Amino acid sequence: MSVEPFNRLVKLAARAFYDDIAMKGDNQPKTGRSDNRGMAVVVLDALTRRQWVREEDLAKDLKLHSKQLRRTLRFFEEEKLITRDHRKETAKGAKVYSAAIAATSDGQPVGREGEEKIKLHTHSYCCLDYAQIYDVVRYRLHRMKKKLKDELDNRNTVQEYICPDCGRRYNALDALRLISPDDEFFHCEKCNSELVAESDKLAAEEMGDGDDNARRRRREKLKDMLQKMEVQLKPLMEQLSRVKDLSVPEFGGLQAWEARASAAARANGDSAANDLSKASQGQGYGGTPMPFLGETRVEVALSGVEVKEEDSKADAGANSMKVLPPWMIKQGMNLTKEQRGEVKQESKIDSGLSAPMSDDKKSKVNEKEDEKQIQDEYVKAYYAAILRRQQEQEEAAKRQQKELENKISALNDVIDTPNDRQVGIKSKRDVYEREDGVEWEEAPTAGNTSETYKLNDLNVEAEASGDDEDEIDWEEG
Amino acid sequence: MFFHIVLERNMQLHPRHFGPNLRDKLVAKLMKDVEGTCSGRHGFVVAITGVDSIGKGLIRDGTGFVTFPVKYQCVVFRPFKGEILEAVVTMVNKMGFFAEAGPVQIFVSNHLIPDDMEFQSGDMPNYTTSDGSVKIQKDSEVRLKIIGTRVDATEIFCIGTIKDDFLGVINDPGASA
Numbered sequence: 280m281s282v283e284p285f286n287r288l289v290k291l292a293a294r295a296f297y298d299d300i301a302m303k304g305d306n307q308p309k310t311g312r313s314d315n316r317g318m319a320v321v322v323l324d325a326l327t328r329r330q331w332v333r334e335e336d337l338a339k340d341l342k343l344h345s346k347q348l349r350r351t352l353r354f355f356e357e358e359k360l361i362t363r364d365h366r367k368e369t370a371k372g373a374k375v376y377s378a379a380i381a382a383t384s385d386g387q388p389v390g391r392e393g394e395e396k397i398k399l400h401t402h403s404y405c406c407l408d409y410a411q412i413y414d415v416v417r418y419r420l421h422r423m424k425k426k427l428k429d430e431l432d433n434r435n436t437v438q439e440y441i442c443p444d445c446g447r448r449y450n451a452l453d454a455l456r457l458i459s460p461d462d463e464f465f466h467c468e469k470c471n472s473e474l475v476a477e478s479d480k481l482a483a484e485e486m487g488d489g490d491d492n493a494r495r496r497r498r499e500k501l502k503d504m505l506q507k508m509e510v511q512l513k514p515l516m517e518q519l520s521r522v523k524d525l526s527v528p529e530f531g532g533l534q535a536w537e538a539r540a541s542a543a544a545r546a547n548g549d550s551a552a553n554d555l556s557k558a559s560q561g562q563g564y565g566g567t568p569m570p571f572l573g574e575t576r577v578e579v580a581l582s583g584v585e586v587k588e589e590d591s592k593a594d595a596g597a598n599s600m601k602v603l604p605p606w607m608i609k610q611g612m613n614l615t616k617e618q619r620g621e622v623k624q625e626s627k628i629d630s631g632l633s634a635p636m637s638d639d640k641k642s643k644v645n646e647k648e649d650e651k652q653i654q655d656e657y658v659k660a661y662y663a664a665i666l667r668r669q670q671e672q673e674e675a676a677k678r679q680q681k682e683l684e685n686k687i688s689a690l691n692d693v694i695d696t697p698n699d700r701q702v703g704i705k706s707k708r709d710v711y712e713r714e715d716g717v718e719w720e721e722a723p724t725a726g727n728t729s730e731t732y733k734l735n736d737l738n739v740e741a742e743a744s745g746d747d748e749d750e751i752d753w754e755e756g
Numbered sequence: 757m758f759f760h761i762v763l764e765r766n767m768q769l770h771p772r773h774f775g776p777n778l779r780d781k782l783v784a785k786l787m788k789d790v791e792g793t794c795s796g797r798h799g800f801v802v803a804i805t806g807v808d809s810i811g812k813g814l815i816r817d818g819t820g821f822v823t824f825p826v827k828y829q830c831v832v833f834r835p836f837k838g839e840i841l842e843a844v845v846t847m848v849n850k851m852g853f854f855a856e857a858g859p860v861q862i863f864v865s866n867h868l869i870p871d872d873m874e875f876q877s878g879d880m881p882n883y884t885t886s887d888g889s890v891k892i893q894k895d896s897e898v899r900l901k902i903i904g905t906r907v908d909a910t911e912i913f914c915i916g917t918i919k920d921d922f923l924g925v926i927n928d929p930g931a932s933a
Contacts (some may be wrong), residue, residue: 438852452863455861
């Protein structure tokens with residue numbers, strides 16, 4: 280069973296339906312930065328490269344806050360795109376997990392360990408439900424078409440009435456109960472105010488009540504809409520029909536999948552895989568006693584390029600985790616703010632290199648203070664900067680490579696179905712321009728790459744935000 | 757649509773009717789009770805055409821009433837979605853018009869009236885085409901199509917449309933008068 284066509288279906292559906300859905304933050308102000316439209320697409324894309332995945336791990340990979348991710352996932356669960364499983368890991372499991380954490384990030388305070396033990400008691404896992412996605416997307420398309428068509432020829436539509444005062448809704452089937460003996464209008468059963476006919480939901484904006492011209496205009500608008508829909512969703516429909524006769528990839532429930540995975544791992548003859556807990560500890564930061572982590576590797580061999588790519592990315596994440604601690608700790612000695620530390624350091628060095636004058640000046644001012652300390656700090660900063668530079672170079676190289684890969688895969692996609700892709704892009708742009716031009720202006724680069732630009736975008740944004748902090752810090756110091 | 761079906765009912769008969777023509781009394785009471793009623797399941801009972809069988813009566817404790825299980829044939833009328841009916845307009849207002857086809861009430865809302873007909877208020881509110889050749893007012897006869905039914909246990913209500921080919925006014929009493 281091939282997952283690829285289904286993944287493509289998921290990606291298309293994500294871009295068609297979940298592109299501009301913003302997860303509402305509870306108390307965040309609506310700023311440009313907290314505008315997370317498009318996150319849904321990123322999450323869905325990431326899920327196409329995985330099977331069952333623990334939500335925390337996913338959050339880590341996507342560099343999202345786990346709460347944010349959970350909100351998105353809950354939304355998708357309601358949309359019936361994914362299945363989720365929550366289970367309580369045993370106390371032993373939590374212990375092993377925290378032990379693994381301690382092993383990977385040597386020198387964690389003990390208090391935090393205990394805290395984590397409580398926090399990580401219940402774990403959630405999620406997985407795409409391909410069979411259901413297929414049905415959901417088909418049903419959604421069907422409903423859209425039916426609604427438009429019904430409204431177009433005004434057939435089978437039951438007129439709805441709404442009470443302007445209390446907001447109660449009635450439809451034409453209630454008509455008999457609603458006519459009042461005094462006059463010829465419909466009256467609300469509750470507050471006895473006059474009901475108004477709810478004009479057609481889709482295309483009623485500018486029409487006058489019952490105006491002949493307006494009706495014709497509305498008709499045209501509906502027809503236009505229907506046509507546009509046909510064109511814009513054509514790639515999706517084609518993918519649906521392509522997928523129709525394929526067997527749906529089925530991962531089963533979490534338990535079943537895990538059992539299968541561990542069996543596969545054992546069959547693989549991996550010496551470490553025999554002892555599950557050992558194997559998972561060897562896995563590094565993700566090391567809960569989960570056999571399926573080993574399994575991911577097995578699946579990689581099966582399902583080709585995209586998954587592999589993801590895997591390497593995960594490895595990179597692990598690397599950076601390992602590299603970070605030594606000088607983060609140093610930083611903690613100098614400056615109390617742990618997270619800002621790294622950024623601050625970098626900025627200092629940068630300025631030091633580019634404009635040594637300012638630094639000199641500073642040192643003069645601070646001469647009365649302990650010079651040695653400053654020197655120490657300087658040296659440390661210097662080392663950190665070198666480390667940082669190396670890391671950056673590495674990352675840059677990696678990114679380039681990845682971009683290359685992405686481009687190649689995008690190219691492949693294009694080659695795959697050149698025609699409908701073109702159409703899809705165009706139409707999508709159309710939608711954007713109409714609905715949220717603002718976002719367009721913010722990210723003008725997003726248009727040219729097809730499938731992968733969201734991912735790239737995420738990276739860009741993260742860096743930009745880092746720079747932001749950078750500047751602020753510098754001014755403070 | 758009309759159906760000729762067999763229904764069953766338990767009739768309770770007062771002891772004062774016991775006598776030589778108990779059976780006639782029973783049938784008369786059946787007709788009085790059943791004809792004109794509406795059940796959500798079968799529709800409106802229009803007429804009883806015959807009584808198939810009357811079972812053994814059972815005397816109730818305490819009251820002396822006797823219960824007879826009766827099987828009877830009857831004509832029922834049940835409107836269906838998509839059915840074409842001829843109906844008489846009973847009321848016209850801004851929202852549309854109400855019509856009656858026998859026992860069933862039908863509401864046609866104004867967006868299911870052809871676009872070229874406009875509402876004219878006045879003491880005889882009506883819907884008229886722009887050239888005035890077709891007019892829907894009280895007592896007009898219209899042919900309409902049922903597009904929705906609400907079936908309760910004891911009530912059936914329909915909504916209809918005249919926005920389709922061959923639907924609309926079939927005779928206009930105002931024009932002939």
